Amino acid sequence: MRVLKIGATVLAILAAMTDARAARAAGPEPAPPPPDQARGWETPPGTTPEEAALAGPQVALMAPRLVLTVTFLPIEGGLRVVSRRIAKGGGDAGEEDDVRTVAILPHLSYLTGFGTTVGIAARLQNLGGHGEEAAVTAGFGGRFAQFVETSFLADRAAGSQTWVESRARYEIRPQEIFRGIGDGTGTAPSPESRFRERRLTVLERAGVTMGEPGRLTKIGGAAIFQSSSFGPKDDDFSADPSIETAYDARALRGFAGGARTVEFQGNLVVDTRDALAATSRGLHAAAYAGVVPALDHYGFGHVGLDVTGYVDLYKKTRVLVLRGAVEGVLGEDGDIPFTQLARLGGPEQLRGYRLDRYRDRESALVSAEYRYPIHHVVAGALFVDAGHVAHDPEALTALSRWRAGAGVGLRIRTTDTTIASLDLAYGDGVQLFFSIFPFDSRAQWNKR
């Protein structure tokens, strides 16, 4: 019996030892490992053939990567500052003036034959709460030694039907292009030459706006004062000769003594576009007729029509833009300053040709542009332009003498604002036009 008891005790002790050993073996639940050791590798996978193959190129690219990183540092620093400033001034506080905006905007453009223009604009939008816009713009470079402009625009000033446009602009253009008068088909050579122009322009327009965006009609009148003086080119950008070495500049009306004119103009604008910049359908037509009284040597009449139609080809994304424009200057040749003649050439008036390549008393232009989507705010464009200048309206119809240009473009725009534009066109050589400017840089205003 005692033996049995001893045996039982030994067994109990052994069992207890076994349990204790087992408990030690199992131990407390192991502590969770750090996040990067959850896999439990005994032998982690080594270098793969792919990694080995990339090692050399990775080392080779270290230097350019470093250069880029260092180059980007100031850019990122600037963007950090911008982000912080906007974050600080942002928010949905619900203040009343949150629909008004004040902006300082850079302007950059490039035009073949002239080079790069840089500028800056201070713009106040929605001044009276009805889309009124005031701006001061200044810049230099490229076509301009300098320019400064103040403007105020309103289709519905203070919520009324009053259409108001007021502008004053002073500019020095040191290298304007002159290649003779006419369409260049005459027997006399028409080499490219340059001249300087200093110009002051003041425009006051008033009228009535009827309808709403999408079916807008504006009728008004304007007085445009322009004072220009001319001289030999005074910029070394272009290798072209100065005007007096290639042409008899004294024979050009206005060149010697300058030209001062006041034009009284009547305007009619019909605008049925569905959007101002990302337009997919509608029409924009502008007609004007003006007279310049012979107050200071020069007196003439001036008429023009510019019609652009937008055809939606596919879901507002593929759009065909068709444009036709005619302009005429009426009067005796001797009463018309040469810079007031109708002109063709440049990003808005016959792409593929230098700005103001052609000038004469009459001009006609037709254009077809196909726009297609690339990005939410970027459209591509394929275009072909054709135009002609002539001394008489009848001569405009001589189609064999028309000039044509074609090219590709990019348009960066929101619904109603063109932010940037690029055109690469071929006609009389390759012409490039590029502009970053949140205003419409191709306003009719700039044409003259």
Place this chain on the structure above:
Amino acid sequence: MRNTCAPLLALALLSSACASTPRFKDQPVVWRVDDTRDTPPVETREFLVHQYAADIIVLRRLTRALELRGHTAAQDTNALDEVPDSTWFTNRISVRTVTPEEAARGPDVSGPPQLPLVVTHVKSGGTNPGFVAKDATGRKFVIKFDPMESLELQTAASVIINRFFWTLGYSVPSDHLVVFARSDVTIDPKTKAGDSKHAFTAPMLDAILAKAPRLADGTFRASSSELLKGAPKGGFAAEGVRSEDPNDRVPHEHRRELRGLRVFAAWLDHTDMKEDNGLDVYTEDAGRHYLRHFLIDFGETLGGHSAEKDRAEDGYEYAWDWENQTKAAFAFGLWKRPWEDRRPSLWASLGSISTSEFDPALWREAYPYWPFFERDAADDYWAAKIVMRFDRPLLAALVATGQLSDPRAAAFLTNALMIRRQKIGSTYIEAVTPLDDFRIEQGRLCAVDLGTRFDLAHGGVVERIDERGKVLERAAIGQDGRVCLAPLPTGYVALRLRLRRSPGDVRRPMQVHVKDASRVLGIMRIEP
């Protein structure tokens, strides 16, 4: 015949497997990691939108391209290639049944705000109006509204997708719908108008509410997101680690739950993926302080971002998509892009969440998110099998949390999510050898073919191959998706398995590492 072959197969297995070098430790699979160690306070990360945009569009894109990054597998997975619980992710539906009731409740602890509300802060950032308010119980909420023209669009998505992400395993705030009248809202006198020193006034509140749509009875419907307990420290970076946080040891672009997030985002059309829609919160738990990582702000999911930004290409192209948009530039409009036929749903309360045009592989977030660039088939597979665990009753319950007023809209959304779920399964589960749930049964390795289990495909054989690709054994997949191989030898065995769904459909091999014919030590879904 099969019995006769078994010993031979076992012999072949023995001869090919005994030489295996142990890859995995012989230890229990890790289902929880330690990333809650006490940490000193960290700096708040700023979200600087312009710098962020420049980085994701150009600057960082360029420098990343010059890094010539090769493939790197996710670095926070366990031996079974799953994601253990952490401050980033908690396994819920991935490891257990989540009932519709539990999913609909989500992270909720205390319920929606109790009226009246007292405005304490005016919301800054974002497109839609909103404010921060304290409720009758003293809890604080971010209150946000729908766009004026799309009642329910963002408020419904906010709550629905909040519950989805909770069920998927992410940390999210407690979001609810709340309806209140103007008279239910007052202003704390200390509230300032934005960052100004001026007091926030009742007319300012009225201006905010004027931008919000009203219900027929004049009340407002809003989403409420309860402020998280702890100190917000900004969004988590899309790549790298937070250097001051010792718990943050895995570069974010190599975190499985962030790489796999792309599949969830594609499913739910969460295109607004950017750093400020994540949030690190410095929390205290049992005396320890550490960062917990949240996903927030789901109002622009389910096609809402497309509607708000008027981007038909949302979900198909990055906001600036060098690849597709360059292609479009040279196609001159002749290339009809997949999203061009996309139509808005019949309901203003739903975004244009597509079904027929939806292709998970082509889906893109609006703002390039680096973890998505690093993802591989294993990340996609991991996420897709979680998506497949949502059945129709669960989806219907989750959609119901959005309280869409038109039941047809809710039914449409449920159906759309089911269709997208199926496409995700077909795309990502059927892209690999989808064997899962490995077990040892009587000395044999058994598994489940998820393609068959989820009714994505049927039939096929599992082939065990040697390192040169020579087939050593074939096992047919049962109708229920189960498949078992020949008995295993003892010792450490690394098996290379691949699925041959049909003669021409052979998947890339995976590895299963087994010890002593008794324990699955680990798997490698993609061989290095």
